[in-house]
Amino acid sequence: MKKKMAPAPPKEYRFFDDVYAVVRLIPKGRVTSYGAIAAYLGTKMSARMVGWAMNAAHGLKEVPAHRVVNRQGLLTGKHHFETPTTMQKRLQREGVRVVKDQVQDFAKHFWDPAKEL
DNA sequence: GGTCTGACCGGCG
DNA sequence: ACGCCGGCCAGAC
Numbered sequence: 001m002k003k004k005m006a007p008a009p010p011k012e013y014r015f016f017d018d019v020y021a022v023v024r025l026i027p028k029g030r031v032t033s034y035g036a037i038a039a040y041l042g043t044k045m046s047a048r049m050v051g052w053a054m055n056a057a058h059g060l061k062e063v064p065a066h067r068v069v070n071r072q073g074l075l076t077g078k079h080h081f082e083t084p085t086t087m088q089k090r091l092q093r094e095g096v097r098v099v100k101d102q103v104q105d106f107a108k109h110f111w112d113p114a115k116e117l
Numbered sequence: 118g119g120t121c122t123g124a125c126c127g128g129c130g
Numbered sequence: 131a132c133g134c135c136g137g138c139c140a141g142a143c
Contacts, residue, residue, distance in 0.1 A: 043139080046138040048138065128135090
């Protein structure tokens with residue numbers, strides 16, 4: 001029965017779940033970046049993964065992927081929403097000013113999980 | 118089962 | 131200042 005004698009790593013530690021949890025904790029009217037989430041999870045290099053995780057999360061309800069933008073404050077993932085304007089619309093509805101897919105006062109609305117949490 | 122891509126970021130030329 | 135490239139993890143073909 002020696003199938004796999006792995007060093008028993010914490011496989012339960014999933015990137016996806018953690019990403020969802022953090023995104024869900026993003027306060028209304030606030031935005032964060034993929035890198036910030038990745039950094040909070042301890043893998044700032046895997047920022048790509050965060051975006052990929054959102055891809056699977058965009059179907060979930062309590063996962064405000066629209067509050068997650070790139071480092072420039074650009075709504076890079078807006079194209080993945082139901083409509084290219086859904087992301088911007090939602091943000092504006094929450095009080096976040098978005099012009100040309102760019103979050104205004106991004107630094108002001110920026111919510112760093114590593115800091116807030 | 119191997120390979121590639123993916124909503125990024127940061128470093129280097 | 132700008133462009134390119136490498137890196138990380140996980141899912142899809």
